Amino acid sequence: MQTILKADNIVKHFYQPEPFEVLKGVSFEAKKGEFLSVIGKSGCGKSTLLYILSTLDTDYQGSLQMNGETLTGLTQNALSRFRNEHLGFVFQFHYLLPEFTALKNVMLPALKLGKYSDKEIEERAYEKLSWMDMQDYALKPASRLSGGQQQRVAIARALVNDPAIIMGDEPTGNLDQANTQIIFDIFMKLSKENGQTIIAVTHDTDFASASDRIIEMSDGTVIN
């Protein structure tokens, strides 16, 4: 299977409130279509690792390759374009734009990418929403949706540009059991049917154990 993500000896320091080495040389690879869970105790650096993998955090040592491209050292704007096209995000606190409808929230990254016409983008956004079973809520303002609904819209948004990798920071962190199951099934389906790589940081051991592979972290290193 093709390697889609390769992190090599990632080292990250925090300087506030006092100098501290969060990541002490993390290396791992992810294959196409793999569903990875990253687990570990609070403060072990798993979220920090995820933000480095997501290219949002560029202040680290080591190198990062994704989709065959070396991302370490690229400009912020180049990274923005890369994220736009190849990465999808799901955050713990949904983070939809509250003034926009669910549909518009899903469409925005695609409108930014500009690969398709507005009409096609709308169709694709509807398609992604229907995968999440959210098509009936498409025209509701994001602020009117429940937590689980918002999270599903956020996943639809992460999918709209058909990214190679989808990253989740506690994607089910504040959802109930039923919603967690729905989201898990969606992730599983994406990795198996679409060949998209999922990397999810989680506290939920049930969620993790059901995924393809678990990366366990402790004190800034991968232990398993």
Add this chain to the structure above:
Amino acid sequence: MRNLRLALDIAITHLLAKKRQTIIAMLGVMFGISMFIVMISFMQGVNQFTLDLALDGSPHVRIYNPIKNDRTSIIEQQNPDADALYVVHHQKPKSELPKIKNGMRILHELEQWPGVQQAAPNLSTQVFYNSGSVQFAGNMIGCDILKENVLYDLENKMVEGNLEDLLTNTDGILLGDELAEKMNVKVGDRISISTPQGNLLLMRVVGTFSFGFSAVDGIRSYATLASVQKILQKDPQYITDLVIRLEDYTQAKALAKTLTTIYGYTAEDWETTNAAILAGEVIRNVMTFVVSLAMLVVAGFGIYNIMNMSIINKLKDIAILKATGFESRNIVSIFLMQSIIIGLLGGILGVMVGGFFSYLISITPFPSGTGFNIPTFPVLFEVKYYVLGIVFGFLTTLFAGWFPSRRASKVDPVAIIRG
């Protein structure tokens, strides 16, 4: 282009989501711009009014023979030694007539001069208008009334009587309406006039005129050249001034200079004559711009504040936009566009409100008894002020929105998303 359209879409959604804030920011710009419009229209109106006043009440160029006091003393003329120093105390001006020699020939030449619309001979003298035992000081101008009419449009300034009556009455006189009122005389009444030399003449009032300000209407009178020559006991060639109206009054300064060198008499242009009135123009212009600028700066700070607040409220949104692939410049455009939309709409509202208030001022009656006879406050309506207003509004908001927008684009998404 596509990115700009998307940014505009997001900007408009943000503005509509916070209607009250948007409207308040717009009102700030609106007040600034409307104040600017009102100020500049009114001040320029006043400028135009004073300019008209200056051009109305004085000729474009006036040639006269001033009484000189700086002649060389006789002792110097007799002993022209460059090294010698002669001191003559209390030298008095020579008893010289303020006459323009060969005036009628110069007049004839001036009438042929290119750019000169009309030249006219004047014989002006100080006189006393006797009203019973009271004397009013004033001045009397002997003139060719038809030529004078071309210069000052006297026909339209007549309150009573006719200009032509001056031609048919050898002892006719036209009085300023305020002067006539002071003396309590009407058309057809006779008045007596005396000169500083003590000569007395009886004249018949054939008309009254009004220039619209007391400095003229309260002291001036017109009579024929012959009448004034008679009261002064001078010859029929005696004139003291030549007054000129040009086709283009901006040429006056240049022509005055030329005429001074050619004829050797002092030629004074209208700007020099009215320096006191026109000096106010510079002050008014500075004042207009200072006040308008202050208003715009205040409006600009308002927008700066509101944009800053809005960005603090939108930190999460900015983080999410950046995380999903929006570049820094996209973020700048989103927030800058909000600012520009506020500026443009505020500017357009501002010129409308400004235009309305300018109109209100322009129909407000001007208080009487100020020495100026105009019905309402002078206001100038000119398209360029309105265009300028919108441009100023646009620039102010562009400037005020720039810094908050830059700040928004520098938001670190990791810091926000991690909480």
